[in-house]
Amino acid sequence: MLSDVxxxxxxxxxxxxxxxxxxxxRAYLWVWITTAAVDLALVIxxxxxxxxxxxxxxxxxxxxxxxxxxxxxxxxxxxxxxxLALTCVLFLAVAVYSLRESSRVRPYVCLFLFLQTASxxxxxxxxxxxxxxxxxxxxxxxxxxxxxWGHGERARAAALKFFLYTFIGSLxxxxxxxxxxxxxxxxxxxxxxxxxxxxxxxxxxxxxxVLLAIGVGLAVKTPAVPFHTWLPPAHTEAPAAGSAIxxxxxxxxxxxxxxxxxxxxxxxxxxxxxxxxxxxxxxxxVYGALVALAQTDFKRMIAYTSVNxxxxxxxAVGAAGALAGTDAQARSLAxxxxxxxxxxxGLITGALFLLAGVLYDxxxxxxxxxYSGLAAHAPRFAAATGVAAFASLGIPGFSGFIAEFQIxxxxxxxxxxxxxxxxxxxxxxxxxxxxxxxAMLLGAPRLPQSxxxxxxxxxxxxxxxxxIALLALALVIGIAPRWLLDVIEPASRTVTGLVAR
Amino acid sequence: MNENLAALIPELAxxxxxxxxxxxxxxxxxxxxxxxxxxxxxxxxxGLVATSITMATGREQTVFSNAFAxxxxxxxxxxxxxxALLLVITMSVETVRGHxxxxxxxxxxxxxxxxxLAxxxxxxxxxxxxxxxxASIPAYALVAFAKDDSGTEAALKYYLMGALLGTTMxxxxxxxxxxxxxxxxRELRHALPEAPYGLVAVALVAVLAGLxxxxxxxxxxxxxxxxxxxxxxxxxAYVTTLPKIGALIAGYRLLHQALPDSDVNWPLLLAVLAAxxxxxxxxxxxxxxxxxRLLAYSTISxxxxxxxxxxxxxxxxxxxxxxxxxxxxxAATNLGAFAVVTALPTARHxxxxxxxxxxxxxxxxxxxxxxxxLVGTPPTGVFLGKLEIFSAAVDGGYTWLAVLAVANTVAxxxxxxxxxxxxxxxxxxxxxxxxxxxxxxxxxxxxxxxILALGLGIAGGxxxxxxxxxxxx
Numbered sequence: 001m002l003s004d005v006x007x008x009x010x011x012x013x014x015x016x017x018x019x020x021x022x023x024x025x026r027a028y029l030w031v032w033i034t035t036a037a038v039d040l041a042l043v044i045x046x047x048x049x050x051x052x053x054x055x056x057x058x059x060x061x062x063x064x065x066x067x068x069x070x071x072x073x074x075x076x077x078x079x080x081x082x083x084l085a086l087t088c089v090l091f092l093a094v095a096v097y098s099l100r101e102s103s104r105v106r107p108y109v110c111l112f113l114f115l116q117t118a119s120x121x122x123x124x125x126x127x128x129x130x131x132x133x134x135x136x137x138x139x140x141x142x143x144x145x146x147x148x149w150g151h152g153e154r155a156r157a158a159a160l161k162f163f164l165y166t167f168i169g170s171l172x173x174x175x176x177x178x179x180x181x182x183x184x185x186x187x188x189x190x191x192x193x194x195x196x197x198x199x200x201x202x203x204x205x206x207x208x209x210v211l212l213a214i215g216v217g218l219a220v221k222t223p224a225v226p227f228h229t230w231l232p233p234a235h236t237e238a239p240a241a242g243s244a245i246x247x248x249x250x251x252x253x254x255x256x257x258x259x260x261x262x263x264x265x266x267x268x269x270x271x272x273x274x275x276x277x278x279x280x281x282x283x284x285x286v287y288g289a290l291v292a293l294a295q296t297d298f299k300r301m302i303a304y305t306s307v308n309x310x311x312x313x314x315x316a317v318g319a320a321g322a323l324a325g326t327d328a329q330a331r332s333l334a335x336x337x338x339x340x341x342x343x344x345x346g347l348i349t350g351a352l353f354l355l356a357g358v359l360y361d362x363x364x365x366x367x368x369x370x371y372s373g374l375a376a377h378a379p380r381f382a383a384a385t386g387v388a389a390f391a392s393l394g395i396p397g398f399s400g401f402i403a404e405f406q407i408x409x410x411x412x413x414x415x416x417x418x419x420x421x422x423x424x425x426x427x428x429x430x431x432x433x434x435x436x437x438x439a440m441l442l443g444a445p446r447l448p449q450s451x452x453x454x455x456x457x458x459x460x461x462x463x464x465x466x467x468i469a470l471l472a473l474a475l476v477i478g479i480a481p482r483w484l485l486d487v488i489e490p491a492s493r494t495v496t497g498l499v500a501r
Numbered sequence: 502m503n504e505n506l507a508a509l510i511p512e513l514a515x516x517x518x519x520x521x522x523x524x525x526x527x528x529x530x531x532x533x534x535x536x537x538x539x540x541x542x543x544x545x546x547x548g549l550v551a552t553s554i555t556m557a558t559g560r561e562q563t564v565f566s567n568a569f570a571x572x573x574x575x576x577x578x579x580x581x582x583x584x585a586l587l588l589v590i591t592m593s594v595e596t597v598r599g600h601x602x603x604x605x606x607x608x609x610x611x612x613x614x615x616x617x618l619a620x621x622x623x624x625x626x627x628x629x630x631x632x633x634x635x636a637s638i639p640a641y642a643l644v645a646f647a648k649d650d651s652g653t654e655a656a657l658k659y660y661l662m663g664a665l666l667g668t669t670m671x672x673x674x675x676x677x678x679x680x681x682x683x684x685x686x687r688e689l690r691h692a693l694p695e696a697p698y699g700l701v702a703v704a705l706v707a708v709l710a711g712l713x714x715x716x717x718x719x720x721x722x723x724x725x726x727x728x729x730x731x732x733x734x735x736x737x738a739y740v741t742t743l744p745k746i747g748a749l750i751a752g753y754r755l756l757h758q759a760l761p762d763s764d765v766n767w768p769l770l771l772a773v774l775a776a777x778x779x780x781x782x783x784x785x786x787x788x789x790x791x792x793x794r795l796l797a798y799s800t801i802s803x804x805x806x807x808x809x810x811x812x813x814x815x816x817x818x819x820x821x822x823x824x825x826x827x828x829x830x831x832a833a834t835n836l837g838a839f840a841v842v843t844a845l846p847t848a849r850h851x852x853x854x855x856x857x858x859x860x861x862x863x864x865x866x867x868x869x870x871x872x873x874x875l876v877g878t879p880p881t882g883v884f885l886g887k888l889e890i891f892s893a894a895v896d897g898g899y900t901w902l903a904v905l906a907v908a909n910t911v912a913x914x915x916x917x918x919x920x921x922x923x924x925x926x927x928x929x930x931x932x933x934x935x936x937x938x939x940x941x942x943x944x945x946x947x948x949x950x951x952i953l954a955l956g957l958g959i960a961g962g963x964x965x966x967x968x969x970x971x972x973x974x
Contacts, residue, residue: 067965068889133879140878148925160918167914171907178892
């Protein structure tokens, strides 16, 4: 069942590539939408049959490369199921959003289907090498999205930078995985086995180095300061659909890696370096927000707020380690908040990037100063952007508030100072979003030179459906989060239990 | 004494086909000389079948006074070499079809292949040297096959370096004999620990010189770019793939069987050689604009990764299987890239590959798989090979070398992407004649090699165990 969900997009992609003849371009897009919808339906079915107290479910384990200790091992638990659903929702939204795409449609659709398999595969992988395979494939897929459909020559430079940075990270990750593999007896890459045996317990320096390698690899992908420099150009130059997937799904691979691999497999080192991780998180929060404040480009600004939002997650997982041995409930709350934040950030930032794409589509620029009084021209666009911005800065009623509230409450117990500093991040984000909204949406109507003749068209059907659906889901989670938290909480209790070993 | 000729069927099949082909070629009309190619293919297939039977029935043995070992490493190497030879034969079809020396081409290919096979099982220093000569001399002639300026210059350079380092190797063998009173590895193994340290060290360095030349590793790498650039593309594919397989397995056997207990610190020597080779190959590849020169430096860097397995030959059980698997994956991947170069004979520079993805999506796909494969992106075969070899290096106590190899992998990404990026550009495509495809055989080889390069990674579980098993003394 899990393998079906994972490989369905890839199968469709291969079929589309191999099919001879030319179909109308719209046909490819409708195939894509159908596939994404079916995949989402399958994940909903998985969720319906999921027992939140039951640990890892839908497990499948097949011998793959037994000689190297690698197996095809997949399964979902409360940490991965929400991300699996998030991935499917986002890809469906992006598919709907891309309905009018006209540039080289077949490879575009195939590439996104391929990316969907890579993302889903990563979240269900229970083997380090399987995880790594999908991790790298996602980089390859996104490289081609940015290089092929980005904004011209600069896009290729940004794509190269993105590839080099995240690939370096992935290789550091690989070294860490090899370190884990060699420490286990018998040698294995299986996450479940490694979690159970905890092979690096009491290995001092060796375990620290492995955590360093894995931590750096995941931090690059997350991205955490100081490894974030690839993110702004990649986001700015990517097409809207690519940015949405990159921010909403691909960034989660890093943070998901922390809760799936780094915490349960290296509990001793995680506790030991918990404070350092907290500091990295806080720096990311404040620095990301401050740099976002300084941006004049709307899309770049959103990109930097991702650094800030990912920082909260790192703060929470770091605090869960630093607190170990004290208040179990607080630690569990922090991890739950971290996972909720992954989902929440995916939905809200995905919507923001899609809306930024609409802005570029109309005005050919992301410069905040180029626009003024858009609310008069395009009330629906203005409303959606406003809602997304408020959701992103953590206003109660949206998922971001639930997530950040849990993170701060969970972390405050031991890391009072750090959490206090991190809270200022919310203030700065509020300031920068309000400033951008006022400048762009309110005031005297003014548009860039390029749109004088046509006017600024309001949200069209596909644009409205995709972005508003994401925001609606964020609203649902914000108002009635129990159904989500019920799934996450048992899993985060398990993780914090493992870290406390 | 075991003189079982049946153990040598693959080698004898290639030699026999070479002799019969040479005789038949003298009488065949020019347009029928393809018969010799069919004969060569049949010989390779027979060798593959014989090797499979040997492996399936477990008939491992040493023959002729233990001078030649038929064991795990030999068999795995034979499969790789013969498979690679088949790919080289099919990708050469268009290049030499109707050529007035077509027969000679196939015969030289067969003879050099037989020499490479002989390197695999050499369990005796003199056997090793004989195999070295048999593998080298036909290759010199092949490089000059086109008889043009660049080919002749390349052949001369190749020959001079080969002769110089071959002589050095022979001197090293004499020193080994002086130190251990024998040329058989099994006897050297016991004699060398008592021999003078300096003598063994110098002898080892001299013998390694010859093997490093065959493998194209630093400091004996100077011929690689010139030969790759000057020779016809299929020959370039040949000299950057097959001799490496022979030399590295021969080197592994020498270190593992003859010098395990010696005081000479050869693991460190090999580790340094590996580090220098991969780094230098990568740095030199950075700004190449000729695809063949770029591939040439890429093959040098790949030898660096492979030498890591030799450095930890006696320190970890992972070394042997990682070496054998990486060699197979490297052969498929490298030949895939060269097959694309062969299929596009007029596209000599990176710029000539602009917009290839739209004109020839199949070839572009092979190039993506093979170049990303050479980087080590999953799920290709080289990725699994690198995973194994990095694990072996860490397990063998050379973590710094694994870290350096990772850094090098990242660096290598830069020049492989420089080649990949133009494939997908939509602006200013290269002129159509630059991407003319001469025929089906080279393209078919590219597809086969691309599938193999990917398949070895996905089905690695089935292939990897072929590398298990002890070497026979």
